[in-house]
Amino acid sequence: MSRLDDLYARHLQPLTKKLIGFGQSEQDAEDIAQETLIATWKRLDHVAPEAEWRYLVVAAFNLARKLATRRRPLTSLEATPDASDETSSAEQTLIERQETEQFQTRFLAVMRELTPETQQAIFLRAQGLRSKEIASKLGLTDQAVRSRLSRAFELIRARAGEPPADVRWMSLFGDHDDHEK
């Protein structure tokens, strides 16, 4: 069995499955997995056997992201409202859009004031990770993560506004109950 065949045999299915797990269609997932396997095979001399899977995963998701960027439809927040809309409705939409843009500007401004680790902790919290998991990924203590998040949320609330109740990631406990059981 050639090395490429071996690579296909061991990794095509799990890699396709992983890509599907992250929202790729079955067809796209298989195409991306195949393309990744060929690209990796060409560089196989530089990849240690024990690092093969990790290498494939990174390469596959990089490729998936590149494809997604290429396919992204050109939409714009500046698009004018449908001419058939009622004027009042169009005005309402415009006001809401401006409100959203202003909110986003405020949110991004306050995020830029935080340290990289705090910014990352917020993003990981939004992915549903517990404080302990965030701490282990960022090399911090659980307590440090909580205190950073707590301070950051206070600052975000003060500058960007109070989030709706269903924005669970803006709570210290996120989507999971972080209390010790």
Place this chain on the structure above:
Amino acid sequence: MITKNDWDDALNAWAEEERERLGGPPSPEEVMAYLDGELSGAAAERVRALLVYSPELTPLLDERVEKPQHKPLALRAYAVAATVVLALLLVNRPDREPAVASSHHEFSPLLTRGTGVTRELPAGEREYVITVVPSQPPDGEHEIEIARGTKRLWSAGGVHPIDDTFIVTIPGEFLDVGTYTLIVRGDDGVVDRYAFRVTPRR
């Protein structure tokens, strides 16, 4: 009305902005080097940030191998010396009985909202316990100084935060009625500066 979608979109916009700022996805070689502990400093921080902002790759962060990093000998010697001095101070302290703190003050820019605020501490306390919550989570070693005007009264270097805060205890007799400044310095200079005034008791 700002909805949950707006909040989620704003956070995703943030992640996208960061991914672009950091130069797009890391190459598999960079990720392998990071996970094997072969990158350090800015290069390691960049790859870590990109792994955080790429949720599909985030689980790889758990596979990172930490290469042991030794503090420079001078720093370790300094830490040992500081511990010895602290131990001697405790042994020689006349008041060696346990005591419950009679006052506690928190110096936090988030609580006071803005600079130029002078915190007031009543004179005549046996001991002042001050929790300093810096405006930015502190990393590494810091120096804390208490000054009166331009005169430095006391300072401690090589200080590490405890849960992102510094706790300073000041004996009551150390502070006369007057105005003081507590300064927190990091590697890049002054991190925070808090003015406080010890006021006579009525």
